[in-house]
Amino acid sequence: MFYSFELEQFLGDLLPEREPLFLEMEEQALKETIPVVTPPVGNFLSWLVKVSGASRILEVGTAIGYSTLWLAKGLENREGKITTIDMNVDRGTRAIEYFKRGGVSAKIQVLLGDARKLLPDFQAGEFDFVFVDAAKGEYLDYLELVTPLVGAGGILVVDNVLFRGWVVPGAEYAPKYERMVSHLREFLSRLNQNPEFQTSILPLGDGLAVSLRRDFSN
Numbered sequence: 460m461f462y463s464f465e466l467e468q469f470l471g472d473l474l475p476e477r478e479p480l481f482l483e484m485e486e487q488a489l490k491e492t493i494p495v496v497t498p499p500v501g502n503f504l505s506w507l508v509k510v511s512g513a514s515r516i517l518e519v520g521t522a523i524g525y526s527t528l529w530l531a532k533g534l535e536n537r538e539g540k541i542t543t544i545d546m547n548v549d550r551g552t553r554a555i556e557y558f559k560r561g562g563v564s565a566k567i568q569v570l571l572g573d574a575r576k577l578l579p580d581f582q583a584g585e586f587d588f589v590f591v592d593a594a595k596g597e598y599l600d601y602l603e604l605v606t607p608l609v610g611a612g613g614i615l616v617v618d619n620v621l622f623r624g625w626v627v628p629g630a631e632y633a634p635k636y637e638r639m640v641s642h643l644r645e646f647l648s649r650l651n652q653n654p655e656f657q658t659s660i661l662p663l664g665d666g667l668a669v670s671l672r673r674d675f676s677n
């Protein structure tokens with residue numbers, strides 16, 4: 460078993476106390492089994508937005524907006540805009556309410572619809588940070604669609620790429636997960652081999668792929 464709930468819990472406990480809104484959303488997500496990022500992953504997203512100086516952010520998979528709030532934290536005290544997409548209208552609508560309460564609505568645009576239909580409408584290089592956290596069985600589609608949208612020097616982060624450690628050869632899992640595991644293995648292989656990106660896989664949360672879009676202009 461590669462995924463350790465205890466380790467993630469320990470890393471989460473090390474974090475400074477989070478604001479009440481974050482804690483409320485974590486509780487709500489747990490109650491409704493909405494799979495949101497873990498606090499250490501959220502903290503990492505916000506850190507990465509800060510260190511990269513990213514300001515044009517795209518998120519695929521809003522749910523109730525928990526990871527979006529972490530991304531917005533990375534934009535604290537500076538300009539920037541987050542576009543976030545979810546096809547679940549109820550969740551997206553609730554996310555909008557949370558953004559209002561968090562005082563970050565002005566920086567966030569929520570698009571309700573299927574990302575596979577909406578992504579082709581964006582311009583090449585429109586974003587300097589893209590976070591993908593939607594349907595694992597669609598990751599190859601998202602990869603194709605978001606690759607052109609990440610500008611040179613931009614960052615692509617994809618969640619759940621280790622899928623409880625099941626993508627590792629020899630891991631044991633129920634047969635019903637076989638298609639998703641194969642899909643994620645193919646996704647990881649294509650992302651790592653893609654010359655347009657330099658990728659690191661971090662075993663944080665359910666596994667994060669962090670890719671830097673190369674700049675071929677010089």
Ligand SMILES: C[S@@+](CC[C@H](N)C(=O)[O-])C[C@H]1O[C@@H](n2cnc3c(N)ncnc32)[C@H](O)[C@@H]1O
Binds near residue numbers: 519520547550573
């Ligand atoms: C894992 S949850 C996102 C969690 C969120 N990023 C967080 O950590 O707070 C995945 C979300 O992706 C959405 N989703 C799945 N497939 C989608 C698609 N093709 N287009 C848009 N949203 C999709 C689901 O409705 C769900 O709310």
